[in-house]
Amino acid sequence: MKEAGIKASTTGLYAWSPGRQAFYSGTGNQLRNAAQAIKPGQHWAGDFTYINTANGYLYYAIVMDLYTRKVIGWSLGRKRNSELTRRALLMALGQHKPMVGCIFHSDQGIEYAAHDYRDRVASAGLIRSMSRKGTPQDNAIVESFFHSMKSEAVTKAIYKNEIEAVVEIIEYMHFYNNERLHSSIGYQSPKNYEKLCA
Secondary structure, three states, rough: OOOOOOOOOOOOOOOHHHHHHHHOOOOOOOOOOOOOOOOOOOOEEEEEEEEOOOOOEEEEEEEEEOOOEEEEEEEEEEOOOOHHHHHHHHHHHHOOOOOOEEEEOOOOOHHHHOOHEEEHHHOOOOOOEEOOOOOOHHHHHHHHHHHHHHHHHHOOOOOOOOHHHHHHHHHHHHHHOOOOOOOOOOOOOOOHHHHHOO
């Protein structure tokens, strides 16, 4: 190819940026080596997904307590940014008190690595933790929630509007937290399990 003066069409699509890699990976996966949570408020995790509507994507971010499997904070918005994830975290902090040294785990991404988000996590006394690049299984419990939601409730390929999508998402969250049974917590709902742990 070089002799013929031919270049691959993918040339230049990916540029190695060591500074950027260090920015995302510097936090490390604190959750991987941590002792398993034995109480609510020890390990939290966050992630977001998108819902397709006729007016474009609606982004949905959550914070989950990994011990009770309860969604403790959430946010919906048209923009995929740190404000979306920060609002979900603020809701969680407003309704639940994390333990000292609580780990907050997320995937890599600017939505969780932005300075305003990092500052809010630090001011709440949470320990930041991030999945390794290309390893979504590190955040498997939250990913499992989104999978369940999309297979059990959010079944429409495209919602007619944002309101229709929001109503169905909120209804599912209520069902998930209050009624849906989880084998990992003794076939209890997250709400009942949280009460048992109180």
